Amino acid sequence: MEQTSSIGKAQAVKNISTWQMPDTLVIIFFVALAAAVLTYFVPIGAFDTQEVNYLADGVEKSRVVVDPSSFQYILDEHGDPKLQPVALFEGGGGAGFFNFAFEGLVSGSKWGSAIGVIMFMLVIGGSFGVVMATGTIDNGILRLIDKTRGNEMLFIPAIFSLFSLGGAVFGMGEEAIAFAIIICPLMIRLGYDGITTVMVTYVATQIGFASSWMNPFSVAIAQGIAGIPVLSGSGMRVIMWAGFTLMGLAFTMSYAKKIKQTPSLSLSYHSDAYFRDNQSKASLDSRFNIGDILVLLSIVATVAWVIWGVVTQAWFIPEIASQFFTMGIVIGSIGVIFKLNGMTINKVATSFKQGAGTMLEPAVLVGCASGILILLGGGGPTEPSVLNSILNSAGNVIGQLPNALSAWFMLLFQSVFNFFVTSGSGQAALTMPLMAPLADIVGVTRQVAVLAFQLGDGFTNVLVPTSASLMATLGVCRVDWGDWLKFIWRFMLGLFVVSSLVVVGAHYLGFS
Template identity: 85%
Template structure:
């Protein structure tokens, strides 16, 4: 399997070639209001009837082929890596996510330098010997709930840093860690009954009562969570019986080697207790901030940076691993350095979208043309087939727009009226959106959170693809049954 960066390069090449074939187009936008948690908000969405091709001097649809190089800040093919790395803002992909990864990587570098995690894992295993099998179900369900209730996603990266060494010490692997953290959040995200970043926005745009259909979605969440948990447990148990069965066995060597070098005297003193208390307090504080104060990347990164400083001071005062003041800075830099590879992948993946036109719906782009063409195709299909094709479209389109709220703003103004035309309820169109958007986040390399979680667990995306494709196929089949079944049952 080629390296992840090689795969991204050829995907970028394919995106560049599309610009020589597909003309650019744009939509007009309009403001819609919606309620979330009792607060009225507004969002700019496309007017589905306003699509128009950009025309050349002859009045023909205009192509905007990407050149090899572009000056003056343009996006040529060989500019895509740099442009992707610096795209976005502190609020999101790519530069915001990259800086977030560097800060939490550095902070947890300080945590790991104290030795508390290694010794705490040994102590935990010793105290819970015989009950290790409970870790995976409990952690998976909690993360799935996090995704369902408050749209947890990026937060899983920080948890994965802590959980991965524990999983490997218990006899599992890095892939199991990705499943119980990030993938679990996306199971909850996709099947949620109240996610403010997907269901609430999509229902508002589709003019469906916000949080309606919750009873059906709660049952759906339970079913998908149990299915994913069963798949995870089956794989994890195989790895525990035969470690070389693991798809990430070679990359897990880093954690096995670091654990073999760790002190086996299981030091655990007041300093270690204070370090763990600081970590737990930070995680609880961050979850509270996300749920009640709508914290996002900048605020979360600041809390983890503060945690790193506090834990560094504790390490120096209690001489954990003979830590000194300079060791705080050294371990922070080393922790941040481990994030370099996933940061590059996140930036390059963002560059692919820039090649296709990253200017939004009101600026001519290939992406807008693809969106309009898909809508026209779906509008000509029979009702049940239209519902299924909505799911397929949302799944594929998530490769280009991995933001749940962003995809809702782009696609739901188009899908909701189409649903009326072909005899599909708007509630079913929202269902197709949330399942297609959420589940594919666990596969597409353009998902910054997925690539970051794989990075901290040292799992190559190629190895991840070899592992996850069967699970993704099963999810898609079950999602298809749910969407088509909901249509026939008149879910509204």
């Protein structure tokens, strides 16, 4: 009997030790299931919209936003708020539960949401497949490691700070995907991991995005909708950006140091094997000729050109994808002319297809995550949906709270709402017309309401699986979202605690 008990305990310990975090697709499936169940209990409602005008850089702009006083539940034939439960399957192009994956994959347009981001991923994946096939990156990394031996830790603060600045100045986010493709092999070579790559690229951009003083896609729009001077309060926000950037950098460097000392501690150690197994076996004095120099110059020129286009011409996904596609053609031609790694025209085509193929897994995750929003009725304010009802109810709750608690609850609400609407400008258009007048009612300045919006909207982008840019960056670095969650939750909790102190402190200081 005692022996049987011992065997049972040993088996229980074994079962616990072999438990694994569910695959990302499994997690998304159950979140979609929960969203579908919600439609059986929460009635649908809709808002009217109105156009607001605001000044940005001395230019009058307008934007269509929610009319906060216009919410109405859709009523059934008995005059009661109407439920619109999701069926298991809908024909005729409808969105039943088992339609959510397909509908998510084809949702949106070339300007964003699922289909735009997926095509963006395939194009840049293919283009960088051509780049990697030339061997220039591998050989360049080897030379770089040789020249900077002993100073590798300098890469992390330099890269992290630049990406945070990019997020703050021009809302950098999707662009991090392309950089991660190049930086990840470098990080693995230096003894770090894929998680470190995600931190110094995508997470850094979102820290900058959230704490920005001039982000045109969040702060400027939110302030314009709230009716306060656009880019006002910049002094305080610059200090906030520096503080959050230092916080993120310190966390990243501490983690990177631990992984460099003991690589097996990395949660992505198993998936990093892809990069370790595909590392070039070339020596430090390997090939590096004029063809390689031209390849690197083409990459630098493309990046500079894209940054110029984003900042001055408001380029977005279609234009950025086109520039990287052009880069792939140019670098493929250089590879053929200089016979880099035996490149031929056919090898250029094969490399493009293989590079695009590596993006299929994260593309599927992006599409399925987008399907969750569709199950809740979509993100349009005038379309009857469960999401609009949730938005209205949250506004009513905030309106009943004491002022300091209201300020904090705005942050909490924006953080949760970002799970459903990850677009900064989209969330501003949906929530700020409600939050701004509520702030007046409960005695919170509108500037604090904007602060709660930008911190709640930006920081949760590093966690939610519905963020297409996060899932794409994790995909190119081969980091599973489940492993990412186990790593990032402590940092996310720290960000939320500090953000709470900032918002409540700004309220008591009368930030306006």
